[in-house]
Amino acid sequence: MTQILETQPERTDLPLTVMPCVVADMIEPFKANFEVLRDVTRLRMYTDTTLDPDEIVRRCEGADAVIVIGVHIDDNLYTRLTHTQGHAKCFAFGGTGVASYIDLARARQDGVRVCNVRRYGDAAVAELAIALMMELARHVGELDTQVREGSWHGVFGTELAGKTLGLVGFGGIGQHVARIANGFGMRIQVWNSHVHADALAANPEIALVDGIDDLMATSDIVSLHLPLTDETRGGITFENLNHLRPGSMLINTARAEIIAPGALERRLERGDLLAGLDVFDKEPLPQDSPLRSVPGVVLTPHVAWRADGAYASLTRQVMEAIVSFYEGGDFNVVV
Template structure:
């Protein structure tokens, strides 16, 4: 681990701490640092830590923190609020990473990033579908182990893909699915423009139960909010026919607690999961031993293009806060020029 700092001589400027970062985000972040010239100085640790004590220690003296894939507990947030005025998260669904109500009470602004990885997440959803239908990874391991047996696959062409949430990512998934020759259906919250169903060649379905019942593949693309928490229930999951493929690259918490694990335990549907109720996924999780699953460690959002968009938005939100703006603010916090 090394330490990267900017404008070290400008002690009159507020400090931005980046206590934890992935290797592939270091250079995109450095490219965005000029946005803070004359506004704030930066201290970035160039490794990734899940250790909460170490994370908080690395934030010492900072008024702003960029948070990359680290869950901020209530205890951490309360401690950080002694000097941190803004937390910029490298993700969209920040409600699963920090207590927004507590942040508002403590006067800490929470910022997210938006539409930074629509293509990255959509492509990864298809990577999971293709691993389930064509087993490329498993076939690679099989061949390396000396076998030439191969395995039968399934076509996506001609099958029905049901999308839960037709926003930026869901719309990109629909576009890709059309290229595969799939029949695409979707249910959406109704807050967006209804014309996007026509734009993306998607057939609307009025209820989630009907959507799940008519699908060959279900792909979830809803953000986590108070309204969407637990919105997919056991009833919806039970409506899936045996053999239906279930994909979740959104948030695990949009599914009612325990409902998906119970459905998958029946063993009659395969699934590709990139998100989990507890992350990292516990070593004793029953999901790890289910043979009908493809599991990945919440990486759908990580690509070169998404990294550039994400890191720049994080830096822009910090710059905006210190200059009186509200770019990507989820909670208002206290204005920088008024103090606490």
């Protein structure tokens, strides 16, 4: 049953912020930060996960700012919330890859502020990337099913120790993956068009590879950690993926859109790769997606960011971005 949580409802002199939907396990972390908004804005928070655009517009009536959790603000919904049925002037997005959810160029043109959150999930996303590697290497889920069904024959596994891990991208998440993988005894190499010298200086055991094709061809496991930008969208092509060696692993906990449309499915259909995927071009993943039937692929429903520490940081940053909007600051402004 949907609840409506409101802060300072009597303060009608304050502007209104609306959170039209939310992931259930984020409710308590958000409530823990309600006090941040005191004397700045009223908040109306709906505690379900509706994605119905008509209902979202109805809920956001009168909102000066909208907190965006899990819903794509497509062109039609954007127009309704900012011009025809609403007057929202700020979207505070509860994530990093806001370009996948809101048309930033249009918002910039209209003078609508868009904020995101930053570095909130470095550990959480890195840990899921490692978990996907472990699942592909040691098949824990399959083994659990075997035992529960009365089988004891097991599955032959792969050691990660001694394997070469290629990281495409070396920001906060990539660096955290590297630290964990180093503890496993893996060899680590990195390709990134914008590698920071200080990051590599702090990790002298990590090799910098000049080309992404070279990294794909020489890695036992490739893990993607690029942000989604105009520059990176579709930047990993089928030709790049074709350099992956048979038997190697591909992990994506970044964004599906950094891979050219159809390129991943085309490469995986050959059946000689393992893959762990947490992100997809269309979410939820359609029932007819070929990814569902490719052997050797582990699928998770875009949950890398969903962990206690990440939630604490994310919810705090969203609230601080809202306060900053109303007080004339620039906290976490994207456009």
